[in-house]
Amino acid sequence: MNKIKNLFRFLFLLAFLVLLILRLEDAQPWGFEGHKKITEVAIDLILNLDKFNKIEQSKLDFLKKFLSENKNIIIERCIEPDMVRSEDKDEQYNHFIDIDRYGAYPFNELPRDKKVAIEKFGFETVQKNGFLPWRISDFTDSLAYSISKDDKEKMLKYFSWLAHYVEDAHQPLHVTENYDGQLTNQPGIHSRFETELVKYLMRNDELKFDIKRLKNELQRNSIVGDRVNFAFGIVLESYKFINDILNADNYAKSLIPPEKLYRVEKRDGRTRYIYSEEYYSIMAGKLKDLVYDRMTRASIRLATLWLTALAESSNYK
Ligand SMILES: [Zn+2]
Numbered sequence: 250m251n252k253i254k255n256l257f258r259f260l261f262l263l264a265f266l267v268l269l270i271l272r273l274e275d276a277q278p279w280g281f282e283g284h285k286k287i288t289e290v291a292i293d294l295i296l297n298l299d300k301f302n303k304i305e306q307s308k309l310d311f312l313k314k315f316l317s318e319n320k321n322i323i324i325e326r327c328i329e330p331d332m333v334r335s336e337d338k339d340e341q342y343n344h345f346i347d348i349d350r351y352g353a354y355p356f357n358e359l360p361r362d363k364k365v366a367i368e369k370f371g372f373e374t375v376q377k378n379g380f381l382p383w384r385i386s387d388f389t390d391s392l393a394y395s396i397s398k399d400d401k402e403k404m405l406k407y408f409s410w411l412a413h414y415v416e417d418a419h420q421p422l423h424v425t426e427n428y429d430g431q432l433t434n435q436p437g438i439h440s441r442f443e444t445e446l447v448k449y450l451m452r453n454d455e456l457k458f459d460i461k462r463l464k465n466e467l468q469r470n471s472i473v474g475d476r477v478n479f480a481f482g483i484v485l486e487s488y489k490f491i492n493d494i495l496n497a498d499n500y501a502k503s504l505i506p507p508e509k510l511y512r513v514e515k516r517d518g519r520t521r522y523i524y525s526e527e528y529y530s531i532m533a534g535k536l537k538d539l540v541y542d543r544m545t546r547a548s549i550r551l552a553t554l555w556l557t558a559l560a561e562s563s564n565y566k
Contacts, residue, residue, distance in 0.1 A: 279416050280444030281328045282451060283544065286521040287414045287419075290458050290548040292316050297464045301556050302471050311441070312559050319405060326409035327416070337375075344417050345380035347426040350485055355485055361477055381423065382480035385414045385554070389476050392558035397565035404443050412559075416485045419547035422491040425496045430495060437522055438498050441532070447540060449529040455537055458545065467549050483550060490539055497535035501528050 300431050301309060313498045334340045351359035360366045363383045388411040402473055417423045422439050430438035463557035473479045502510060510520045
């Protein structure tokens with residue numbers, strides 16, 4: 250009897266795990282591969298850094314040691330904010346900002362100060378439209394604080410989570426109301442762009458990160474004073490690329506007959522459209538440089554904010 254019970258328990262657990270894996274496959278902002286790659290490049294940039302403007306050598310050495318010892322953990326944990334979204338309903342609002350709900354570019358209707366924004370629009374509206382840039386600023390501060398306390402566990406969390414949010418901010422479809430092409434009749438473009446296209450480019454070895462060149466770019470940056478302004482700068486920059494992505498999608502679709510565009514799969518009670526290699530090869534031709542640019546900028550900005558937190562950590566002591 251007990252054996253049968255155990256068998257049922259095992260089968261139940263197995264079914265649960267399979268369902269979990271299927272669900273995770275669906276929910277992948279920047280795709281997990283994109284997130285991890287950007288984090289890896291940011292770590293490599295710092296490991297190759299000999300100096301960074303005003304940061305003392307001993308501090309920089311401390312950071313390099315911490316990142317090299319925990320490289321794999323931080324790369325793995327940078328997707329954690331996506332994993333907890335199903336348990337923590339409030340977490341989802343930290344991953345995006347629908348900035349075009351606040352008038353016209355550069356969206357000055359939205360006060361950059363979060364408190365003032367909430368006074369103006371009410372908490373619910375500001376939350377519904379997303380908190381992403383403020384989250385980046387808050388988590389830079391939290392990282393600085395955890396470094397000042399030498400709290401290894403918190404440091405691991407904040408290095409990884411800050412990576413996630415900086416990466417999301419560089420994905421143009423994380424900063425618009427039309428985040429999944431639902432307003433322009435292009436549903437599914439969000440994951441086609443950030444997950445499938447990135448996988449396609451990696452599979453075909455079309456994304457080559459030149460650490461030396463990127464490191465030189467990083468070295469020209471400085472510690473970030475106004476983090477909120479810095480994060481909004483990323484958002485406004487990302488915003489300019491939305492149309493390139495939507496146009497490439499329309500262009501690819503215009504070249505491929507419908508029967509060759511995608512196949513339909515029913516899985517987990519849901520209908521999925523699996524787009525063809527032909528579609529992704531046209532998308533790659535149009536968007537390869539854009540993807541590379543967004544990913545490398547994300548790495549450099551992330552490394553810059555990590556260094557900022559390191560510099561700021563002395564202010565807490
Ligand atoms: Zn996210």
